[in-house]
Amino acid sequence: MRKPKIVILGAGYGGLMTATRLQKQIGVNEADIVLVNKNDYHYETTWLHEASAGTLHHDRVRYDIRDVIDRQKVEFVQGTVEEIKTEENRVILENGDIVYDYLVIALGGESETFGIKGLKEYAFSIVNVNAARQIREHIEYQFATYNTEAEKKDERLSIVVGGAGFTGIEFLGELANRIPELCREYDVDFHKVKVICVEAAPTVLPGFDPELVNYAVSYLEKKGIEFRIGTAIKEALPDGIIVAKGEDQVEEIKASTVVWAAGVRGNSIIEKSGIEAMRGRVKVQPDLRVPGHDNMFVVGDCSLIINEEINRPYPPTAQIAMQQGEVCARNIAALVRGKNELETFKFDNKGTVCSLGEDDAIGVAFGKKIVGAKASFMKKMIDNRALYMIGGASMVLKKGKFNIF
C-alpha cells in the first residue's frame, strides 16, 4: 500500500506548528510529510516591527527550519508556491511540482492596501525579514544623508506610519526608542525628527479597552510620536502622503519614509488557485478544512473563523495560527488512520499584549488589564512561548527574550 503524502505549504506559526506536531504523532510508516517554504528559515512575524525599527537584529527574529523539524520524518523543500491545482492534488512551485494526498495551506498573509493609490509603489510594509531590514536601512540612510546636503531636507527625518492597529502601535513603540539612537549616530537634532501615525478609524487600537488605549497614546506622545486619528490616507507619494482634511480638502504630509501597517489580507495564491475566499481568507469548516475539499486544510492568516460572540472574524494572530496547527495535525493524523470524525477547532483566547517598545506594554492577560513593566514582562513571555511551542526549550535558549528585568 502506498503511503499517503501530507504536504504543508508555509513554515510560519501555523505551518510549522502543524509540521512539528505531525512529526510526533505520525510514524514514518504511516505517511510522508513534506514541508514547503520559500526560505530555509522561519521568522517570528510578531517580532518584525523590532527588526524594522532596528532595535532587534533580524537574525534574532528567525531560525533555521531544519533546527526544529525531525528530518527523519519531515522532508523540507525550499521553494516558492505559484499555484495549487486542486483538481489534480498538485502544487506548482517556481521550480517543480509536488503532488499531495493531504494539503495544509499555511501561506500567511499579505499587506492589504485597499486600492489606495501609490501605497504599493512608495510605502513599505512590515511583511517579512527582507522587508524589515530594508525599512531599517531605509530609515538609517535618510538620517545618514540629512547632514550631507547643503540644503537640509527635513522630510528625510519624517516617518509616517499608516495605521494605529497592533502592528502600527508596536512599530511606533520601537521607533520611539530607536530615534534618539539615530540622532546620536548621525548628529541630528532630535527636535527635527517627526514620527506621525495616521489612522482612518476614530481611535487608536480599535477593540482595545479605552483605558489601555489612553495609556498607550500618552506614553507614545510623551516620546514624541504625533497621532492623526480619524484621518484617511488618500494617496502615497515618493516623498510623503496626502490625507483627507475635513469634508473635501486634502493636506500633504512630507515624509521620506512611509510604512503601511494598516491592512492584512490572506494570500493571493488562494485566489489564484480558484479557492473561494474573502480577501484571500478561506472561511474554513469547524474542522479547518476547505468546504468541498476533504483533503485540504487552511491554518493561519489564510483562514477565516468567525468569533460567534461578536459575529466578526477573529483577527489573524500567531496565537490562533498555532492553536489551529495543533488541531490540524490531529485531524490529519485521524484521516491518515482512516477515522472520519474530526475535531472541531475552538479558539482559546489567552489574552493579548501590545508592546510599546522594549520596556512598556499594554494588554489583557488572565482576564486582567495590565500596563507597564508587568505587561512588558508578559509580552516577552508570550514571545518566548511561541518559540517554545514550536522549537522547544532549546529554541527559547537560542532566540528567547531575557531582557526582562
Place this chain on the structure above:
Amino acid sequence: MRKPKIVILGAGYGGLMTATRLQKQIGVNEADIVLVNKNDYHYETTWLHEASAGTLHHDRVRYDIRDVIDRQKVEFVQGTVEEIKTEENRVILENGDIVYDYLVIALGGESETFGIKGLKEYAFSIVNVNAARQIREHIEYQFATYNTEAEKKDERLSIVVGGAGFTGIEFLGELANRIPELCREYDVDFHKVKVICVEAAPTVLPGFDPELVNYAVSYLEKKGIEFRIGTAIKEALPDGIIVAKGEDQVEEIKASTVVWAAGVRGNSIIEKSGIEAMRGRVKVQPDLRVPGHDNMFVVGDCSLIINEEINRPYPPTAQIAMQQGEVCARNIAALVRGKNELETFKFDNKGTVCSLGEDDAIGVAFGKKIVGAKASFMKKMIDNRALYMIGGASMVLKKGKFNIF
C-alpha cells in the same frame, strides 16, 4: 597695547597642529588665538575610507576639538567660512565676522571631478564624516533592498571605485573585507557582488614601486576586486558609469554605487577670496606665507610646495600638513615677538604606507619596502602617531588602533 589676534581656519591636521603648537609656544599675554571650524570635532581624513566601507565606526575616526585645545589659550568658534576679505583682514562666517592680525588658512581639500559629467550629482566622495557614513549606509541599503525585489537588480551589488590612487586602493582594501559581512547580513550570494576599480592612468598607485603595486593588485584581485586600468570615466549616471573603450567606443558599467576617489584639489574659498591659486592650492613662500600677504599662512591641502627633486608638487598628505603646522606655529610666534627672520619649511618624508584592509598593507618606511603584517603594523603606528602629535598619549589611548597582532 592691543594683543595681536591669530585666527586659524580649519581644524584638520594642519590647522589643529598649528593651534596645539601655538598654545604651547605663546603666552596668554602675547596674543589671542582663535580656532574656527565647521564642526566641533576633528576627524582623521586618512581613516575616512574605513568609515565609508563600514569597517570602522565614524566615532572612532573623530574627536572633540575641545579635548585637545587649551581653552585658557585658544578660543574655539564653530562656524563655516564663506570668504576671506584679505584687504580688511576679516573672515566672513556663515553667521558673523572675525577680524585677524595673523591668519592661518587650513581649510582642507575638496573633491576634484575634472569636469566629468554627472560625477558631482551621482558619485560619492570620501571627503568628510557626513559623506563617509552616507556611503556606508548607501551600500548597506543596496544590499538590504536586493532581496526585496521580485526582479533582482544585480547592479545594486556593484560598486565602482573611480581611481586607483591612495584613497581608492585603501577603500578597496576595506571593501574587500566588508563585502563578505554584508553578504551574510543580507543573505546575498558573494558571487553576485562586483567591485570594480576604474583608473585612467596606466597603472595602479602611480609613483609607488612596481613590486609593491603588484603585491597590492594581486592581493585585492584574490579578494574579488576587478581592475580596469587605463580606462577613463566619461560620465557618471544614476545607475553606473560610462567608460572609454578603445579609440572612440564607450561601454556602460552598471553600478548603484559609484565612489569617486581620484581627485583632490584645494579649497574653493581660496579662489572665492581672490587669492592666487592653482586649483585652490596656493604656491606658498618657503616660510609658508602667501606671496604678497605678510600676515597670511597656508598649511595643508590648500598649500602647494614643489618637490625640487622631481620638480612636481608634493601630494597633499596628513604628514606634510602636520609638519607645516609645526613650522607655521613657530613662524607666527616669531612674528608676534617682532622677529622677521622666519623659518623655511622643508618636508621630511618619513615614508608612506598604503593599507589593504585591516591586516595587510604595502609601503616604504625607513627607506625600505615593506608588505604584509609588518606594513600593516607600520600603518597603524602612523595612524597612532597622528593622534599623538596633536592630542598626546591620552588621545592615542582613546582613539588609537591597537588591533596590531
